[in-house]
Structures are given as structure tokens and as C-alpha cells.
Amino acid sequence: MDWKCCWNKAEVTAEECPYITEGEEELYVSQKRRVVEKCLECPRFADDIRAMQEIGTPLADVLPYMISEIQEQKLQLQSMVSFLNSKTKEISFLHELSLVLQTSLDLDEVLSVALTAITSGKGFGMNRAFLLMTDKERKHLKGYLGIGPKNYEEAWRIWQEIDQNKASLTAMARNFLENKLSSEKAKFHDILEKISVPLGDHDHIFNRALRERKPILLTDAFHSQEVDARLARILEVDSFLVMPLISRNRRIGIIIADNCITHKPITTQDMQSLETFAFPVAFALERASLYERVQEDVDKLIAANRKLQEQQELIVRMEKMALVGRITSSIAHSIRNPLLVIGGFARSLLKNIENDDPKREYLESIVGEAKQLEDVLDEVLNYSDSLYPARDMWDVNQLVTTACDELAGRLEQHGITCASDLAPDLPMAYIDYKQMAFCIRSILTGSMDSSAGGSAIRIQTRLHKDEIVVEFTDTGKDFSPEAGEILSTPFATTMEPGNGIGLPVCRSILAKHGLPFDMESLPEGGIRYTIRLPTSKEEP
Amino acid sequence: MKKLLVVDDESNIRRLYSQELSEEGYQVGTAASATEAVEKLTEDDYDLVVLDIKLKNESGLDLLQKIVKERHDMPVILCTAFSCYKDDFSTWLADGYVVKSSDTQELKDEIKRVLAKKSR
Numbered sequence: 001m002d003w004k005c006c007w008n009k010a011e012v013t014a015e016e017c018p019y020i021t022e023g024e025e026e027l028y029v030s031q032k033r034r035v036v037e038k039c040l041e042c043p044r045f046a047d048d049i050r051a052m053q054e055i056g057t058p059l060a061d062v063l064p065y066m067i068s069e070i071q072e073q074k075l076q077l078q079s080m081v082s083f084l085n086s087k088t089k090e091i092s093f094l095h096e097l098s099l100v101l102q103t104s105l106d107l108d109e110v111l112s113v114a115l116t117a118i119t120s121g122k123g124f125g126m127n128r129a130f131l132l133m134t135d136k137e138r139k140h141l142k143g144y145l146g147i148g149p150k151n152y153e154e155a156w157r158i159w160q161e162i163d164q165n166k167a168s169l170t171a172m173a174r175n176f177l178e179n180k181l182s183s184e185k186a187k188f189h190d191i192l193e194k195i196s197v198p199l200g201d202h203d204h205i206f207n208r209a210l211r212e213r214k215p216i217l218l219t220d221a222f223h224s225q226e227v228d229a230r231l232a233r234i235l236e237v238d239s240f241l242v243m244p245l246i247s248r249n250r251r252i253g254i255i256i257a258d259n260c261i262t263h264k265p266i267t268t269q270d271m272q273s274l275e276t277f278a279f280p281v282a283f284a285l286e287r288a289s290l291y292e293r294v295q296e297d298v299d300k301l302i303a304a305n306r307k308l309q310e311q312q313e314l315i316v317r318m319e320k321m322a323l324v325g326r327i328t329s330s331i332a333h334s335i336r337n338p339l340l341v342i343g344g345f346a347r348s349l350l351k352n353i354e355n356d357d358p359k360r361e362y363l364e365s366i367v368g369e370a371k372q373l374e375d376v377l378d379e380v381l382n383y384s385d386s387l388y389p390a391r392d393m394w395d396v397n398q399l400v401t402t403a404c405d406e407l408a409g410r411l412e413q414h415g416i417t418c419a420s421d422l423a424p425d426l427p428m429a430y431i432d433y434k435q436m437a438f439c440i441r442s443i444l445t446g447s448m449d450s451s452a453g454g455s456a457i458r459i460q461t462r463l464h465k466d467e468i469v470v471e472f473t474d475t476g477k478d479f480s481p482e483a484g485e486i487l488s489t490p491f492a493t494t495m496e497p498g499n500g501i502g503l504p505v506c507r508s509i510l511a512k513h514g515l516p517f518d519m520e521s522l523p524e525g526g527i528r529y530t531i532r533l534p535t536s537k538e539e540p
Numbered sequence: 541m542k543k544l545l546v547v548d549d550e551s552n553i554r555r556l557y558s559q560e561l562s563e564e565g566y567q568v569g570t571a572a573s574a575t576e577a578v579e580k581l582t583e584d585d586y587d588l589v590v591l592d593i594k595l596k597n598e599s600g601l602d603l604l605q606k607i608v609k610e611r612h613d614m615p616v617i618l619c620t621a622f623s624c625y626k627d628d629f630s631t632w633l634a635d636g637y638v639v640k641s642s643d644t645q646e647l648k649d650e651i652k653r654v655l656a657k658k659s660r
Contacts (some may be wrong), residue, residue, distance in 0.1 A: 333622070336639070337621060367642070505632060
């Protein structure tokens with residue numbers, strides 16, 4: 001029999017089988033492969049089978065079943081291979097992604113990778129994604145970043161660009177981070193502002209997703225009972241996905257993804273893939289934000305350490321300068337008196353000397369030179385005095401404690417107890433340490449002198465607005481109105497309530513600082529003295 | 541004639557001030573220490589005290605406090621080599637403050653000013 005197809009030949013030529021194409025030349029010499037790959041689908045082979053049926057070949061009737069079964073199996077195999085290929089691609093995509101996410105400590109880099117992955121065709125292929133993050137105070141979910149086109153024209157341009165560049169996901173994310181991050185933040189600024197919500201708003205869909213730790217897919221957002229229609233109006237889509245980002249029970253944030261341009265339905269499959277992806281993203285975000293916070297703290301510590309070092313150096317320098325100052329001052333003072341005696345007597349002599357006396361010139365020289373030396377001494381002394389700054393930031397609690405310690409012996413002698421109630425964590429006060437120490441000592445001494453044995457003095461410090469309030473309460477005698485009057489006059493003295501000059505001077509010092517000094521008689525007996533000290537260098 | 545008491549531990553300065561202030565028409569007494577000054581103030585009536593801050597082994601400021609406490613109406617001018625005390629609260633009790641100089645004009649002016657203020 002003369003067959004149309006070449007299935008029975010060990011070797012064939014191109015004329016004998018026109019279905020063998022370029023690259024398949026091996027099939028000319030391999031009968032087995034040629035039959036399986038070509039003949040089973042060849043119309044000439046179908047003709048040959050029909051011819052076999054006509055001549056009554058017994059196998060001819062069952063051959064079509066076998067062929068169709070083989071073809072069916074082949075198709076299934078192909079679809080499985082293609083499924084496997086797509087899964088391999090997905091795994092390699094997730095692998096690439098997880099590598100970047102695992103190694104990055106930069107918050108913006110992690111965000112760029114995550115949102116690029118969601119929106120790129122190589123990744124999850126969504127049109128648009130927003131990220132909201134829990135703020136530092138853990139009070140709000142704040143819109144942080146949006147990515148994607150705003151309209152169809154922009155979408156078309158971006159997708160064409162991506163198509164031409166054929167960049168890898170990491171390259172795309174890097175490009176986004178370097179060139180587009182700030183513009184995308186600005187582009188979606190209005191939406192990001194509007195979609196921020198307080199974490200306390202339990203009914204909000206974002207908080208629900210976080211609470212239930214599950215993604216929520218909304219398909220009819222404009223009419224759904226599940227969501228506030230305002231959110232759908234802000235996003236301008238009726239179908240979107242809310243993906244919670246949770247790491248070790250910490251609410252990191254949420255991702256909203258939608259297909260605002262193509263309106264392609266979001267499938268359960270999409271949601272599941274994104275859910276797998278959400279965990280490493282949440283973890284990477286948490287790590288990056290913790291790293292950022294640690295970095296901030298480290299920077300603060302470095303700055304504090306640097307300041308401390310500078311201050312230590314300053315103290316050493318000041319001590320050295322103060323020593324130089326003390327030596328200079330001591331020399332200058334010991335020179336000053338003899339110098340003014342020389343100059344002073346020379347002036348006296350000069351007054352009683354005739355103008356034409358030749359000694360006049362000598363005396364004038366002595367007076368002039370002595371004056372010049374005095375001026376030099378003045379300069380030196382003024383300089384050494386200026387080494388001690390008058391006002392600076394000082395710890396008021398320490399000042400009070402030191403004053404109490406200094407007076408402890410005298411208080412004990414008088415049989416008076418002194419209790420202090422000092423607020424912890426007080427800021428520093430901007431005061432002249434020496435003068436303020438005098439004030440505190442004067443008030444304490446005043447209280448002590450007017451109190452009887454067995455009584456108590458109480459000192460309290462506290463912060464009120466931006467002032468430190470120091471309050472002294474004693475159980476001594478009240479002061480008479482006259483005493484109060486006298487106390488308000490500088491340099492006046494009174495025998496009550498204390499008998500020293502301390503309190504009027506104290507009032508003058510505080511007045512010079514521009515600070516009030518209040519004294520009031522208490523109904524239960526005793527006096528309360530209150531001073532208020534500034535915590536900043538600005539004038540009160 | 542107004543009577544002044546110059547308190548200074550340096551004898552040359554006492555002599556210089558006595559001479560200069562006498563020429564201005566004041567009657568001048570001197571004291572070399574705080575104790576001597578207190579004695580003189582009790583013995584005699586003075587109109588004003590010119591006081592040095594650093595006296596040998598004593599502080600002129602202690603004497604100032606004593607005078608202010610016991611002789612409320614007695615004007616005191618501090619006359620010292622230390623210009624830094626001028627801003628110091630402990631000298632605020634005094635009626636005047638002069639930095640010592642070979643030119644005594646400033647001291648003379650200050651005495652005039654304080655005495656005029658007192659007699660007002």
C-alpha cells in the first residue's frame with residue numbers, strides 16, 4: 001500500500017513531510033519522535049487511517065481513540081507546564097522581593113519596594129496602592145504614600161515606559177525611590193490626608209481589618225453597609241482591597257489596593273497572594289521604623305555625648321582660666337593700692353607747684369604713668385571678672401538641697417525641722433547661681449529666725465507653665481503690715497519676721513532679675529514665701 | 541563743717557584721703573580697722589563714712605551691715621580697688637560706690653552727692 005503520510009519511513013526528506021519546520025531537522029531521521037510530534041496531528045496520517053479502515057486493518061478503528069487521548073494528555077501537560085512556569089515566576093518574584101525586604105533598613109526603600117511590587121505588572125499588577133502607617137504616638141493611621149497613575153493618560157504613559165524599559169522589580173523600586181517618591185507623596189497628598197483615621201475609630205473598615213487581622217475585599221463600596229461611602233468617594237472606586245500589616249501583634253499599618261484605571265475585578269486569588277506578601281512587608285516596615293527610631297535615639301545620644309564632652313572641655317578651660325584670673329586678680333590688687341598712693345600724692349604735690357617749676361614735668365609724668373597703669377589694671381581686673389558668667393542654666397533642686405545642707409546645723413540648733421518636696425525632672429532655671437543661692441539662704445534664715453523651736457519649714461519646688469515655683473512655708477510668726485512695707489523697700493531693715501538684712505536684699509535681687517517675690521501670712525499661722533524662676537533665656 | 545570717717549587699713553591711703561578731703565573743706569577722721577571705726581563712730585558724730593571693702597583680716601562689708609543695722613541714717617560710701625563688687629548685691633546696702641583711683645575727684649563728687657541727698 002502506498003501511504004500518504006511518512007509514518008512508516010525510518011528517514012524522510014523535506015518534500016516528504018512539509019510539517020517539519022526550522023529547528024526540528026532531527027525529526028527527519030527519528031521516526032519515533034516524528035510520529036509522536038507530527039504525524040498524530042497530520043491530515044495525511046488521518047487519510048492513511050481512513051484508508052486502513054477501508055482495507056479492513058483491525059487496529060484502524062481504535063487508533064483515533066488513542067490519538068485523541070494522547071492529544072488530550074498533551075494539552076493537559078502543556079497547561080501544567082505553563083502553570084508551573086507561572087508559579088516559578090511568582091516564587092522568583094517573591095524571592096527577589098524578600099531579599100530586598102530582608103536586607104533593607106530604610107523605611108522609604110521598603111515602602112517603595114512594597115508598593116512597586118503591588119502595582120507593577122511583574123508583581124501583583126494592581127493599578128494603584130496606598131499605604132497608611134500607625135504614627136509614633138500610636139493614635140492615628142496616617143496616609144503615608146500612594147503609588148500609581150491618577151488617570152488613564154498617565155497610566156498609558158507609565159505602562160508604555162515600563163514595557164520599553166523591561167527593568168527588574170528591584171531596579172523599578174530603586175528608580176521610584178530615587179526619582180518619584182517625593183512627587184508621588186505630593187501627588188496623592190490630598191487623598192492621603194483624607195483617608196487618615198484615628199485608631200480609636202473601631203467601626204472604620206481599616207481598624208476592622210487590623211483587629212480581625214484579615215484582608216477585606218470590597219466590591220460595591222458605594223452602596224456597601226460595610227464601609228463609609230465617603231471613603232469610596234475619596235478613592236473614586238467601588239472595588240478595593242484593604243490589607244492589614246501586622247507584625248508580632250503590632251499594628252504597623254494597612255495597604256489599600258485597587259484597579260482604578262482598568263476596573264479589572266480583584267479576585268480572591270489576588271487577595272490570597274497579597275496576604276502572603278503582607279507579612280514580610282509588615283515585618284520589614286516594623287524593622288525599618290524601629291531602626292529609624294533607634295537611629296534617632298543614637299543620634300540624640302551622640303549629640304548629648306558631644307555636648308557633654310564640649311562642656312567638660314569648657315569646664316576644664318574655665319577652671320584653667322579662672323586660675324589664671326585669680327592669679328592675675330591677686331597680683332593686680334596688690335599693685336593697685338601702692339600705685340594709687342604714688343599717683344595720688346603726685347597729684348597733691350602737683351596742685352601746689354608753680355607752673356615754671358622744673359619738677360612739675362616729673363610730677364606730671366608720675367601722675368600720667370600711674371593713671372595709665374591703673375587703666376591697664378582695670379582692664380585686667382574686668383577681664384578676670386568676666387570669666388564668671390552671671391546668669392546661666394542651673395538646677396534649682398540642687399540649689400535648694402545645697403542651701404538646706406548648709407543650714408542643717410543651725411536648723412538643728414534651733415530645733416527646727418526642714419522638709420523638702422522637690423519635683424523630679426524639673427528643667428534647668430536661667431538664674432545667677434550665686435545670687436539665687438543667697439536668696440534661698442536668706443529666706444530660710446528669715447524663716448528660721450522667726451520660728452520657734454519644734455516648728456517646721458517646708459520647701460516645695462514644682463513646674464508651673466514655663467516657670468519653676470519655689471515655695472517656702474514656715475510655722476513662725478506672721479509679719480506685721482509695716483514689716484511687709486519695709487520689706488518692699490530696698491536696703492531697709494526690719495527686726496521682723498527675720499532680723500537680718502537678707503530678705504530686703506533678696507527682694508532686690510529678684511527685682512533685678514525681673515522676678516516677683518511674694519510673701520503671705522497663712523491663716524493657720526506662719527508665712528509662705530514664693531519665688532518664680534524662668535526656665536528659658538527669654539526675658540519674662 | 542561736715543565730718544567724714546575714712547576707714548582703710550593702708551596708712552598711706554588714709555593720709556592721702558585725709559589730705560585731699562581736708563582740702564575740700566571736710567573734717568576728716570581715720571580708722572585703720574573695723575573695731576577702731578566702731579569706736580570712733582560711737583565717740584564722735586560723723587556725717588559720712590568712706591569704707592574700704594578689704595580690711596586687714598576683716599571685711600568692710602561686715603562693718604557696712606553693722607553700721608546699717610545700728611546707725612540706720614549714717615551714709616556709707618564704699619571705696620575699693622575691686623570694681624567687681626559694684627554689681628554685687630552685698631554692696632547694695634551702701635549709699636555710694638567708688639573704685640579707688642589716684643584721681644580722687646570721683647570720690648569727692650560721690651561724697652558731695654550723698655551728703656546733698658542726706659540733707660534733702
